[in-house]
Amino acid sequence: MTASPYHIPVMLAPCIEGLAIDPNGTYVDLTFGGGGHSKEILRHLDKGHLYGFDQDADAEANVPEDDRFTFVAANFRDFKKYLRLYGVTKVDGILADLGISSHQIDEPTRGFSTRFDGNLDMRMSSDIELTAQQVLNTYEEAQLHKIFGIYGEIKNAKTLAQAVVAERASRPFGTTGEFKSFLKGYAPRGKDFKYYAQVFQALRIEVNDEMKALEDMLLQTVEVLKPGGRLVIMSYHSLEDRLVKNFINKGKFQGEVEKDFFGNLLRPLEPITRKAVIASKEEIELNNRARSAKLRIAKKL
Known part of the structure; x- marks a missing residue:
């Protein structure tokens, strides 16, 4: 299969294998993007359907002309509600490739990348009102400290938050280039590009409410999957992977796994893979984005 230039699908074969596709089943790709994973799922369907x-x-420009496919222009945090509009209450498999697409990164006007100069936007949808520029120019120091520290895992988060507030008083942030130049003074020596990426990640997560959206989505997967149905989730940073791992292993995001009177684990999902699946060296050489990907597969009990 020829991958779309919009976005090269990561770990395509393991994702398809993890779904254990029934040719006549109903499936959901929660992160359609360039359509790479969806088009491969369609190759394995007969009378089945994919949403x-x-x-x-x-992403709508990549929708295949196929009667077995339905595109839904919506955030995956609301997928259960939208499936019901199509009369779908239970499905055989759900796939989600989290994070940001190559297309979004490579489009300077979106403001996601440290490689280009563009507006400090970072919205994954034009329906979102908050932008990265607003976060930097209006959030209080304590809020910025929390975002940089938790979402970016930045060690000097407090210092950076103080500096942002001081800088914007005389010169508000407008573009990614301006902000990147400002960050140079706070990045560890020799690790500046990693530092920029961490700060940009923190802003992107805040703008798009990514962690709460992920929690909302994961909770709905248990309600929508049929018994034996597969959940295939690919994440790209530790915050996402920790949420996914905890939910699959414990049925919740924090705390210990619950047990019944006989000591049996009480959880709605069973891990198919004991550890996260990672990309091969060959794939990483062809697609650098795959280097940080972690794939987790589970089935509904």
Whole structure:
């Protein structure tokens, strides 16, 4: 299969294998993007149907002409509600490739990348009102400290938050280039590019409410999956992976796993893979984005 230039699908074969596709089943791709994973799922379907979700309007250009496919322009945090509009209450498998697409990164006007100069936007959908520029120019120091520390895992988060507040008083932040130049003074020596990426990640997560959206989505997967149905989730940073791992292993995001009177684990999902699946060296050489991907697969009990 020829991958779309919009976005090269990561760990395509393990994702398809993890779904254990029934040719006549109903499936959901919660992160349609360039359509790479969806088009491969369609190759394995006969009379089955696939629903593809994406909140980014640009993704609609990649929708395949196939009667077995339905595109839903919506955030995956609401997927249960939208499936019901199509009369679907239970499905055989759900796939989500989290994070940001290559297309979004490579489009300077979106403001996601440290490689280009563009507006400090970072919205995954034009329906979102908050922008990265607003976060930097209006959030209180304590809020910025929390965002940089938790979402970016930045060691000097407090210092950076103080500096942002002081800088914007005389010169509000407008573009990614301006902000990146400002960050140079606070990045560890020799690790500046990693530092920029961490700060940009923190802003992107805040703008798009990514962690809460992920929690909302995961909770709905248990309600929508049929018994034996598969959940295939690919994440790209530790915050996402920790949420996914805890939910699969414990049925919740924090705390210890619950047990019944006989000591049996009480959880709605069973891990198919004991550890996260990672990309091969060969794939990483072809697609650098795969280097940080972690794939987790589970089935509904």
